[in-house]
Amino acid sequence: MKISYNWLKKYLDTFPEPEELAELLTFHAFEIEGIENKPARVGGEVGDTVIDVDVLPNRAHDALSHRGIARELATLLDVTLKEDPFGREAKGFPESNTITASVSARDLTRRYQTLVIKGVEVGESPEWLKRKLEILGQRSINNIVDATNYVMLDIGQPLHAFDLKEVGDEILVRRAEKDEKIVLLDGEERILTEDTLVIANRERALGIAGIKGGEYSSVTEKTVDIVLEAANFDPVATRKTSQALKLRTEASSRFENDPSPELTAYALREAAELIKEIAGGEVEGQTDFYPHPEENPEVGVVVSKANDALGTTLSKEEIIALLNRLGFSHREDEGVIFVRAPFERRDVVIEEDLVEEAGRVYGYRKIEGRTLPKIEQKPEVNKRFYYTEKIRKSLIEKGFSEVLTPTFRAENGDVEILNPLASDKKYLRKNLQEGLEGAVELNKKNLPLLGLPAVKIFEIGTVFEKLASPSISTDKACMSQGGEGEHMNLALASSNKREIGPVLKELEGELGVSLGEISGAHFEINLEKLIKNLPEPKLYDISYKNDEVEKEKKYEPITPFPFALRDIAFWVPRDTDEDEIYKLLKENGGALLVRSTLFDRFEKEGRVSYAFHLVFQSKERTLTDDEVNQGMGIIEAALSRRGFEVR
Amino acid sequence: MNEKERQNEKGYSHPISQAIREINTIFFDMGFSFADGPELETEYYNFDSLNVPKDHPSRDMQDTFWIDDTHVMRTHTSPVQVRYMEHREPPLRIIVPGKAFRNEATDATHEAEFHQVEGLVVEEGATLATLKKTLETFFSKFFGRDVPIRFRPGHFPFTEPSVEIDILHKSAKGEEWLEVFGGGMVHPVVLKNAGIDPEKHRGFAFGGGIERLLMIRHEIDDIRLFHSGDLRFTTQF
Numbered sequence: 001m002k003i004s005y006n007w008l009k010k011y012l013d014t015f016p017e018p019e020e021l022a023e024l025l026t027f028h029a030f031e032i033e034g035i036e037n038k039p040a041r042v043g044g045e046v047g048d049t050v051i052d053v054d055v056l057p058n059r060a061h062d063a064l065s066h067r068g069i070a071r072e073l074a075t076l077l078d079v080t081l082k083e084d085p086f087g088r089e090a091k092g093f094p095e096s097n098t099i100t101a102s103v104s105a106r107d108l109t110r111r112y113q114t115l116v117i118k119g120v121e122v123g124e125s126p127e128w129l130k131r132k133l134e135i136l137g138q139r140s141i142n143n144i145v146d147a148t149n150y151v152m153l154d155i156g157q158p159l160h161a162f163d164l165k166e167v168g169d170e171i172l173v174r175r176a177e178k179d180e181k182i183v184l185l186d187g188e189e190r191i192l193t194e195d196t197l198v199i200a201n202r203e204r205a206l207g208i209a210g211i212k213g214g215e216y217s218s219v220t221e222k223t224v225d226i227v228l229e230a231a232n233f234d235p236v237a238t239r240k241t242s243q244a245l246k247l248r249t250e251a252s253s254r255f256e257n258d259p260s261p262e263l264t265a266y267a268l269r270e271a272a273e274l275i276k277e278i279a280g281g282e283v284e285g286q287t288d289f290y291p292h293p294e295e296n297p298e299v300g301v302v303v304s305k306a307n308d309a310l311g312t313t314l315s316k317e318e319i320i321a322l323l324n325r326l327g328f329s330h331r332e333d334e335g336v337i338f339v340r341a342p343f344e345r346r347d348v349v350i351e352e353d354l355v356e357e358a359g360r361v362y363g364y365r366k367i368e369g370r371t372l373p374k375i376e377q378k379p380e381v382n383k384r385f386y387y388t389e390k391i392r393k394s395l396i397e398k399g400f401s402e403v404l405t406p407t408f409r410a411e412n413g414d415v416e417i418l419n420p421l422a423s424d425k426k427y428l429r430k431n432l433q434e435g436l437e438g439a440v441e442l443n444k445k446n447l448p449l450l451g452l453p454a455v456k457i458f459e460i461g462t463v464f465e466k467l468a469s470p471s472i473s474t475d476k477a478c479m480s481q482g483g484e485g486e487h488m489n490l491a492l493a494s495s496n497k498r499e500i501g502p503v504l505k506e507l508e509g510e511l512g513v514s515l516g517e518i519s520g521a522h523f524e525i526n527l528e529k530l531i532k533n534l535p536e537p538k539l540y541d542i543s544y545k546n547d548e549v550e551k552e553k554k555y556e557p558i559t560p561f562p563f564a565l566r567d568i569a570f571w572v573p574r575d576t577d578e579d580e581i582y583k584l585l586k587e588n589g590g591a592l593l594v595r596s597t598l599f600d601r602f603e604k605e606g607r608v609s610y611a612f613h614l615v616f617q618s619k620e621r622t623l624t625d626d627e628v629n630q631g632m633g634i635i636e637a638a639l640s641r642r643g644f645e646v647r
Numbered sequence: 648m649n650e651k652e653r654q655n656e657k658g659y660s661h662p663i664s665q666a667i668r669e670i671n672t673i674f675f676d677m678g679f680s681f682a683d684g685p686e687l688e689t690e691y692y693n694f695d696s697l698n699v700p701k702d703h704p705s706r707d708m709q710d711t712f713w714i715d716d717t718h719v720m721r722t723h724t725s726p727v728q729v730r731y732m733e734h735r736e737p738p739l740r741i742i743v744p745g746k747a748f749r750n751e752a753t754d755a756t757h758e759a760e761f762h763q764v765e766g767l768v769v770e771e772g773a774t775l776a777t778l779k780k781t782l783e784t785f786f787s788k789f790f791g792r793d794v795p796i797r798f799r800p801g802h803f804p805f806t807e808p809s810v811e812i813d814i815l816h817k818s819a820k821g822e823e824w825l826e827v828f829g830g831g832m833v834h835p836v837v838l839k840n841a842g843i844d845p846e847k848h849r850g851f852a853f854g855g856g857i858e859r860l861l862m863i864r865h866e867i868d869d870i871r872l873f874h875s876g877d878l879r880f881t882t883q884f
Binding site for chain 2: 006025027028029030031056058059171173215236239243308309310311332346350352353355356357360365366367368369370372374375378379381384385389392395396397398399400401402404405406407408415416417418420421425428435436438439442443449450455456457461462464473484485486514540549551552553554555556557559588594
């Protein structure tokens with residue numbers, strides 16, 4: 001939520017610079033997405049700073065507002081709010097004689113409150129109001145609509161204003177009829193379903209509840225009397241409707257987070273006061289549908305439990321002080337601190353919630369790390385992991401490289417995704433083969449670049465077969481990775497089919513099992529079954545030789561430009577150091593020579609012949625023949641200068 | 648590695664396997680067992696048992712791959728927490744490296760399938776303080792240098808209190824705090840669902856993406872490379 005720094009001054013007397021304030025919120029409440037300076041402008045407009053606060057989901061019901069963020073800051077700065085709209089009880093207004101409200105969708109409406117104000121003068125908003133909205137990226141419409149938006153941004157309760165003349169004498173909160181149409185404020189017509197909650201008069205829908213108002217009955221310059229609506233709709237229904245209509249608004253994003261129904265009375269009072277000030281008019285009366293007012297529960301916290309969870313040694317007094325800073329009043333009973341959060345805080349329900357509140361106000365940064373105590377029992381050795389590691393190591397030592405290929409497939413799967421990401425990702429793989437074949441093709445093209453004679457790859461991964469039954473089976477005692485119909489496979493593939501057989505034969509020897517029939521350029525086996533029959537491992541005794549991970553290694557982005565392959569052969573004296581040859585090639589090949597692979601070496605008459613594949617590639621462009629020839633020329637010249645005879 | 652060594656015909660381990668191997672070694676030394684569970688999960692283990700509300704947005708079709716009314720591709724490795732606890736008594740220390748799935752458009756930083764590592768400790772000594780030290784030790788060993796970490800307030804249905812975990816990353820560009828893990832004290836409802844009495848036991852849990860750790864450590868610019876099957880990528884590690 002975008003928060004205006006100047007706006008907060010309404011609530012707090014002194015507070016730190018925006019950056020400092022952002023830091024306070026970051027470490028005790030919410031992440032800050034950004035801080036933007038809005039410079040002052042000629043004509044007296046003051047500068048401001050907009051702080052974009054990423055309010056956590058469990059606090060979006062109370063903190064998507066300036067008052068909410070100010071309340072948070074007051075806690076963190078340990079000061080009281082200079083002014084608090086919730087500090088003055090909102091008692092409501094006299095009953096309206098002009099309209100009635102009938103709520104038929106009672107299951108989706110927790111509160112529906114309206115206020116009739118007569119004789120307003122609709123017009124432009126005063127500059128201060130326009131500026132406040134503009135700074136937060138909101139367009140000024142007219143003084144009435146702006147007042148409702150202001151109150152929403154101020155205390156978090158969405159409001160809507162109707163033209164009383166167009167509403168008539170009854171306002172209905174009902175489900176839409178099938179295919180009922182409505183033209184919204186943005187001028188777009190929407191077709192509704194029976195799941196949509198609408199606000200209507202006797203003739204037609206006037207707005208989609210909790211989401212957006214309709215064009216008809218909106219407040220215009222001709223409007224004289226208005227109806228303000230402040231309501232509380234079912235959060236889940238609001239979210240689902242907003243998703244179905246692909247219409248997310250300031251209002252819907254608040255309603256879907258379950259704000260307190262108590263808020264509506266405060267919002268109407270605030271709006272009525274502001275409208276009186278900037279548009280005149282007289283309050284006529286209210287309607288209020290509020291069948292089940294609820295009070296926040298009283299929650300107890302035990303000091304030792306808080307310290308046990310936080311890893312702190314806070315005293316009872318310190319914890320009480322932290323909770324009081326939040327504006328939570330408390331009582332004590334037999335060593336338990338009991339707290340009832342104020343009405344707008346609906347997230348304090350269990351002891352752990354209070355531990356979290358105390359902990360974050362105290363500051364997680366102050367918690368000192370402590371080592372877990374040593375434990376007696378040795379960790380279990382995971383059999384599946386043990387053997388997959390053993391197999392990995394064996395295959396890698398035999399020249400095979402491990403790849404991972406996607407789980408999702410266009411076709412040839414037994415298990416289908418109900419909501420795939422794309423039509424070519426509709427199925428779960430039932431084997432690894434197809435993915436590996438694709439990888440062989442991909443890598444075959446790059447063999448010279450890789451400096452490898454053949455593609456030799458393997459994958460260990462989960463494959464999926466038909467679900468045994470559509471019902472839940474939750475009692476998988478051993479929960480081997482195989483839930484219903486999934487298991488781990490091992491597959492090998494190579495661009496040279498003779499590579500696979502010998503490697504598997506060796507692996508059979510190492511594991512002491514038969515891997516079944518081995519033929520062709522591809523091999524796949526159910527690894528789950530295989531491992532089941534192997535002996536239980538006692539220890540992770542697999543050591544990877546030379547497997548020190550290069551933690552400092554930085555990835556070189558793969559260039560999209562093609563490489564060029566050239567061969568070179570030359571004679572060198574027998575006592576020539578091979579390292580010198582590599583060095584010579586590298587130094588003279590320059591940045592464009594990305595690989596030199598020795599592919600032939602023989603001795604004859606006191607001399608040694610070397611033959612190399614030389615691979616040229618640029619990170620910026622496709623190399624021309626001329627460039628490559630030039631590169632070869634430099635290398636050949638350098639070899640000749642060294643006295644090597646280029647063949 | 649020079650050109651000569653490269654030609655010795657040895658193959659390459661995938662960086663994810665390498666990372667899981669490192670993770671297991673580091674945590675094994677701290678007394679953690681390696682646990683795993685199915686990738687195709689029930690809604691119960693993936694959401695209900697973890698205290699995710701029935702109508703929570705994460706269950707929506709646009710976030711989760713659904714197989715049928717009651718099965719999903721697991722969206723995190725957390726279901727293994729409950730599966731593991733169901734059959735054991737505290738004290739418990741586990742890590743769960745494994746694959747998870749999210750229904751989101753893929754780009755350089757988002758993949759529909761990726762790997763996570765989950766950690767769970769249920770014992771007397773589990774506090775936010777021991778969580779902090781455990782992760783400090785892990786990150787320092789994983790990155791091969793002292794890695795300061797910091798906690799910020801966070802929110803997850805399965806932990807309370809919840810924290811976001813940042814590491815101080817040093818690169819050629821300088822120092823910056825990066826959010827890498829989430830964690831907190833295991834929510835009492837989760838313990839209860841797993842048959843452990845929350846009045847008698849408490850635990851901490853943490854989790855985060857393995858690809859993300861590798862992307863930070865090796866400055867990898869595109870998460871899609873991990874599942875590309877491309878040896879131009881794999882052979883660099």
